Amino acid sequence: MTTVKYWQAINRALHEEMARDDRVLVIGEDVADPGGPFGATKGLLEAFGPDRVRDTPISEAAIVGAALGAAMAGYRPVVEVMFLDFVTVAMDQVVNQAAKVSYMSAGNFAAPMVIRSICASGRRTGPQHSQNLEAWLAHVPGLKVVWGSTPADARGLLKAAIRDDGPVYVIESLVEWSTRGEVADEDEIVPIGVAAVRREGTDLTLVTWGGAAPRAARAVAQLEDVSVELIDLRTISPWDRETVLASVRRTGRLLVVHDAVVDFGVGAEIAATVATECFDELVAPVRRLGAPYAPAPFAPHLEAAYLPQPEDIVSAVLETIRTVRKAS
Amino acid sequence: MTTVKYWQAINRALHEEMARDDRVLVIGEDVADPGGPFGATKGLLEAFGPDRVRDTPISEAAIVGAALGAAMAGYRPVVEVMFLDFVTVAMDQVVNQAAKVSYMSAGNFAAPMVIRSICASGRRTGPQHSQNLEAWLAHVPGLKVVWGSTPADARGLLKAAIRDDGPVYVIESLVEWSTRGEVADEDEIVPIGVAAVRREGTDLTLVTWGGAAPRAARAVAQLEDVSVELIDLRTISPWDRETVLASVRRTGRLLVVHDAVVDFGVGAEIAATVATECFDELVAPVRRLGAPYAPAPFAPHLEAAYLPQPEDIVSAVLETIRTVRKAS
Amino acid sequence: MTAVRSQDVGVDRELAIDLYRTMRRIRQFETTAGELFAAGELPGFIHLSIGQEAVAAGVCAALDDADYITTTHRGHGHCIAKGGRLREMMAELYGREGGYALGRSGSMHIADNTVGILGANAIVGGGIPMAVGGGYAAQLAGRGQVSVAFFGDGAVAEGVLHECLNLAELWQLPVVFVCEHNGYAEMTPVSKHLANAEVTDLAAAYGMPAEKVDGNDVAAVLTAARAATARARSGAGPTLIEARTTRWRGHFEGDPQKYRAREEITAMTERDPLTHWRDVLHAAHGVPPAELDQVDADIADLVGAAVEAARAMPLSDPGGLSRHVYPEGAR
Amino acid sequence: MTAVRSQDVGVDRELAIDLYRTMRRIRQFETTAGELFAAGELPGFIHLSIGQEAVAAGVCAALDDADYITTTHRGHGHCIAKGGRLREMMAELYGREGGYALGRSGSMHIADNTVGILGANAIVGGGIPMAVGGGYAAQLAGRGQVSVAFFGDGAVAEGVLHECLNLAELWQLPVVFVCEHNGYAEMTPVSKHLANAEVTDLAAAYGMPAEKVDGNDVAAVLTAARAATARARSGAGPTLIEARTTRWRGHFEGDPQKYRAREEITAMTERDPLTHWRDVLHAAHGVPPAELDQVDADIADLVGAAVEAARAMPLSDPGGLSRHVYPEGAR
């Protein structure tokens, strides 16, 4: 075990995977010479050379598509689309092309590629740099979507993503960039599709991921009389239905917490699935907590009011616990 | 009342609105001289001239953005992004720009514009021309999303969209293009945010919209012993919660039917909301029916298997009716 | 655009006949597909490249199986010229289990990894970045492969092309950009969609060598393609070829073409790349018309057999609808 | 890029001082913002245009309130030059209720419909189409307005710019494209992101008049802007101006700039547009340095007052978080 910062864990995963498999490439804006806009690709150029590590122009559609072409031709590119918001200029390549290549060619081609983006929500970057867009990506068949909230998960998921034979969208939390955590010395993979039960509990299942996960953990830590099972989804698509459903079957209550706008967010899928599958076990209505229906605001106190804070989460837990099904 | 085809109803709305308000503009690929790739903009060039009706290059990002700029400068452009799938090359302009302009400028600017796209699902156009992407658009605060399934609604919603002071995404069903229906002779507006109760019922609430709505109607027509309340949402965002919730409070059962992939689709939002708000009234689990987790296939029989057909809808209704809450 | 004489550019008799054969395969495949569509046998939309065959044949004659191409909604010709199999293609148009993609993808999505067809594409401009990626892979692999992006004049207005021109030139990738300039984007003439219809000028602005050729003259296309691929294989970077050509049919089958006069179409057919090449074959290589008629007949049989085979195939299995959403098996 | 002499281009004493004043306002506003950021008073990211002030001042001096601009993440200068109010801007950077956008949007999203600022933008290239739309509106309105898109050399690699160049030229819109070529896209030098750093070549490929100017010489910029806006107002269509300039600071405040040598920055400061213009003011217009020192002092007071005002404002009200998601009230 070594203690590293979140970004260093990402950096380590990239170094390890590039050393392990020389088909792995890293391309993106500022990723080579500058070592990444925030350091995640430091040292890669020096270690693996300019063929495999390349700075690109600000041409997200072209670079995602170029990564796709290289993947179809046998390489395993990791392409950085700096902030998640910028995927909006590359959606065709992500959605119509990369995600569908295996299906459209009936397996004749695959797209073993990774797209990495920072989500800067919580870092006061304003409406065009703070969007939590995981729901869009999850709605696209063929695209896997992962988001580690700890250094170990950020590393392990990225490694798994690079080894996956299909396209994986890896989201990273800028707000956790300098958070430290332990990572294994050996080659630890966090399998895609497997949630982490951060804490076991019996009264309520709290499902969260990404930027909201650390805040949810803080909230749960404050709760004394309530036993919350805290699940960090880690993979948004395909999400770990079994773990979540089994948990709610035991606890009878679900709260989903995420930083995206509640409406039409990933929480809806989880809540709807649980409401259907655990219909007989639920003792309180499924509940979702997330951002209000508005773009992400810039000012620190506004952004704090916008994102679910530990105290909001505590209140939501307590209210859910208090709700009981009316006699029917 | 006149009976017109779906596309003619759209055409009529455009003629009427352009005649009513000379700030209304129509731009897009093939919309002027050719009268639209499928005829929806026929006669506009002749009636309103080349200033207000313009063919554009295949540059969706630029033309959506240009429409936005013109809207901010006081015009009311209607820009056509031919097939809904093509919004992927213009997502930045739709999501980061048009949808956020009012918010980001705190009302200093507004974007009174309409984006029209065909959804060709059901017309054997294959994986890149058949996507039902309304869930993405609905997840974007500031963007309204409407989708008429009848000639009258297609006309009335488009007229409402053109008169709205913010950006409205109008989806149109290619599969209904030649379906006939009655439209009022007068200036009929279908207000945004108001669902249509197509049929009243007491046993189950069926919520649908867009391409699935006609098939759902056919299914409901076949059901003899079950009383289904059929709601055509018409507006996806903001959706008519009141109508849906009031209905489920009476029927105790919800089935959402849409053509999009079920996972993370709009059905999730509706099902999750109903599961929460009607917790005590639901007598059966909320249920969703939609496309399986795969891109849209091309071959007619595959596409038929992919989209919810009347018989699938009938089965889902009957199964939901048979489910009862276990004694708890 | 200077006229090219076949003999001067190293096209021998055998190659000349091969080029004809390729064009004829395309013409026959598409003529048949058009008829089948009109007869209601083929579903969906199909876009034919009849009149443009020399571009596909000429460019692909400069390529090997290991080279890559990406193409467009109007991509049958490129796929055939690159070695795509008629039976699997036709079966795909029919939506049958034996189609290239089990009938799930249709006319606009032919792909074949055995001959480097990275894929046709239903998004205008969508395939260009993939070809650049193929070029990046080729550069890394160092085996002298080339990657070709086919696209139309309409795609020139899509920003992604420009991103790709810049990237390919910046990285000196072995990519050939082939613009099939047929003067239309759907129903809109080039005068209404490009401020400057000289696509070579755009490439030149990036410092990229660019050449305009008569796209209905297969020798001219081949000559340009040979120069471009040689440059690419030698590590000297990308080239753009603008091939001026003629789309005889509507944008899609069923398009009534109200936007252009019958004379325009008639004039086009007078520039038939196949007729022209038959003349060259006769005049320059002494190939008797009867020999070519036999080629035509053989190809008609081949295409006919592909149709019969497709018709005989089972419909693709709806049970397999969710297969390959994720890749199956390790690669 | 030929040197421009202020007298030769019709810049009189008053205008010359005005240009200085604008540049000084920008310099002072941003210097102060940089200090406040370093002191931890301003949250988020800020991107300063120090060293590039002549572009904003020169271009906007050719514009009226009725003209439109869109700008970028590095847009303080353009907003100030176009008439943006310092107090509302500073308050926005502080995230206060009195900010242009109630503190919700921050440094990268200044907009003001009273002076035609359609908006700064945090998406590279994102504002360019909006400026084209402003140009379309201007063309329709027929009142001789012009619409200007400011963007950097990095944005030249975004496809959307090319779509916009094509569209503006095709429609002959009254648009001026102003590329602030400072040689960097974040930490990446232009040699690594553009195959051809001569941005004027790209515009020329569309048939659009294009001119390269010394972006640190406000008279040169103004001269080019006057020609471009005159052309636009007369209905003769768009122009591109490539202004070569110098970004003194890091990409964002706090950027350690490991990717360039200290000497490079020092060399830049020797091309200070303000120092140069002070010299011109003195030599060509006889303005004594003391008069300019007074201008500087007045502006320092103004910016100081803006800071004080912003500090005194209440934080913006979280209760209003969902306001204006949809436009409020009829327009």
Ligand SMILES: Cc1ncc(C[n+]2csc(CCOP(=O)(O)OP(=O)(O)O)c2C)c(N)n1
């Ligand atoms: C992004 C996108 N926009 C629009 C379309 C609709 N569309 C299909 S083909 C076409 C015209 C393409 O013209 P061109 O590139 O010249 O190719 P051609 O059809 O002439 O071969 C258009 C607009 C599309 N498929 N994708």
Ligand SMILES: Cc1ncc(C[n+]2csc(CCOP(=O)(O)OP(=O)(O)O)c2C)c(N)n1
């Ligand atoms: C679509 C998009 N991609 C990437 C970024 C991140 N980014 C912000 S500024 C910038 C560099 C812009 O360079 P340039 O256009 O030259 O402007 P400058 O910063 O030099 O003024 C980048 C890559 C972004 N904001 N938007």
Ligand SMILES: [Mg+2]
């Ligand atoms: Mg064309």
Ligand SMILES: [Mg+2]
């Ligand atoms: Mg720059």
